[in-house]
Amino acid sequence: MAEKILVTGATGFVGSALVKELYRRNKKEVRAAFHSGTLTSQLKTYSSEQIRLEFGDFSTIDRAFQEVSTLFLVTPFAREQVEYAKRMIDRALLFGVEHIVDLSILGAEQEPGTQFTRWHRRIEKYLENCGVAYTIIRPNIYMQNFLRYAQPSGGFIYLPLNHAQVSYIDVTDVAAVAAELIIAGKEHYGAVYELTGPQALTVDDVTHIISSAVGSHIGYIPIQEETACHIMESLGIPAWMAKGMLELYSMQREGKNEMVTSTVELLCNRKPISFEEFVYNNSNLFKEIIQHEQQIHPR
Numbered sequence: 001m002a003e004k005i006l007v008t009g010a011t012g013f014v015g016s017a018l019v020k021e022l023y024r025r026n027k028k029e030v031r032a033a034f035h036s037g038t039l040t041s042q043l044k045t046y047s048s049e050q051i052r053l054e055f056g057d058f059s060t061i062d063r064a065f066q067e068v069s070t071l072f073l074v075t076p077f078a079r080e081q082v083e084y085a086k087r088m089i090d091r092a093l094l095f096g097v098e099h100i101v102d103l104s105i106l107g108a109e110q111e112p113g114t115q116f117t118r119w120h121r122r123i124e125k126y127l128e129n130c131g132v133a134y135t136i137i138r139p140n141i142y143m144q145n146f147l148r149y150a151q152p153s154g155g156f157i158y159l160p161l162n163h164a165q166v167s168y169i170d171v172t173d174v175a176a177v178a179a180e181l182i183i184a185g186k187e188h189y190g191a192v193y194e195l196t197g198p199q200a201l202t203v204d205d206v207t208h209i210i211s212s213a214v215g216s217h218i219g220y221i222p223i224q225e226e227t228a229c230h231i232m233e234s235l236g237i238p239a240w241m242a243k244g245m246l247e248l249y250s251m252q253r254e255g256k257n258e259m260v261t262s263t264v265e266l267l268c269n270r271k272p273i274s275f276e277e278f279v280y281n282n283s284n285l286f287k288e289i290i291q292h293e294q295q296i297h298p299r
């Protein structure tokens with residue numbers, strides 16, 4: 001009987017945390033799908049199988065779906081995002097998958113929304129009508145972005161967020177909820193969950209927390225959209241993606257990402273991870289990033 005869990009995006013933020021969490025919860029039949037990235041030893045340790053999956057290639061999709069009963073669907077920020085998701089949902093139906101847990105985004109239902117939230121809503125609607133049982137999670141902005149996209153540079157974080165408050169969430173909590181939904185299955189069919197961290201913070205708050213945890217001063221410089229656009233361009237981010245990111249920042253400035261929900265606590269029976277805990281748990285990574293930056297831009 002098919003009973004494998006297929007975790008897509010298993011090298012990404014939530015996917016990698018989910019593979020680890022499923023292992024911790026004794027779910028051993030986990031197929032971790034990786035894409036371009038290299039397989040980490042962590043992924044090999046925590047999943048029973050690893051498979052290369054390219055959403056643009058049907059043969060890799062069909063291999064990945066063999067004997068799968070549950071799909072955790074992560075689709076990337078890509079122009080083809082909706083097309084990829086629909087393709088995965090169609091194949092899930094064909095292969096007799098019983099349950100799809102879809103990683104969406106907070107604000108997906110808002111009108112008119114932003115490019116990225118609208119794409120997620122289109123995926124959600126397709127899922128709602130596809131004939132496979134589903135559960136949707138809509139997390140807020142990840143704390144982990146401060147380790148990747150929004151990391152300190154030359155002692156400062158530059159973002160077009162003014163003093164917007166955002167209830168950032170740790171991907172560990174998103175993964176803990178996803179694992180619970182996968183394991184509990186039926187009782188969550190058809191549900192949509194909005195996931196946030198425990199409190200709404202400004203980037204000023206964030207930099208204070210990072211500074212005191214790593215013992216090095218990190219500041220915040222609010223920037224205009226135009227400057228953010230130039231920075232993204234210099235980093236090689238394509239114009240369509242930069243436009244989408246600017247819309248997400250604008251949504252945050254409008255206060256649409258400051259709500260705090262109790263969903264993580266209700267589903268996981270524990271408090272969500274605070275920003276202080278997140279920084280503490282990743283203090284070595286933050287220290288590495290800051291030391292590296294100080295070598296490039298000595299103060």
Ligand SMILES: NC(=O)c1ccc[n+]([C@@H]2O[C@H](COP(=O)([O-])OP(=O)(O)OC[C@H]3O[C@@H](n4cnc5c(N)ncnc54)[C@H](OP(=O)(O)O)[C@@H]3O)[C@@H](O)[C@H]2O)c1
Pocket residue numbers: 008009010011012013014015034035036037053054055056074075076077078103104105106116139140141142145
């Ligand atoms: N970042 C946030 O704050 C946030 C908040 C809420 C919701 N979300 C949602 O989370 C999703 C992931 O976004 P993210 O930026 O956070 O990315 P991420 O964690 O890096 O996850 C994306 C994953 O998709 C894989 N992937 C990319 N292209 C693929 C392809 N063609 N075929 C198969 N796999 C592919 C990536 O593998 P490779 O790295 O190997 O290409 C990666 O493992 C998005 O739908 C986003 O809207 C993000």
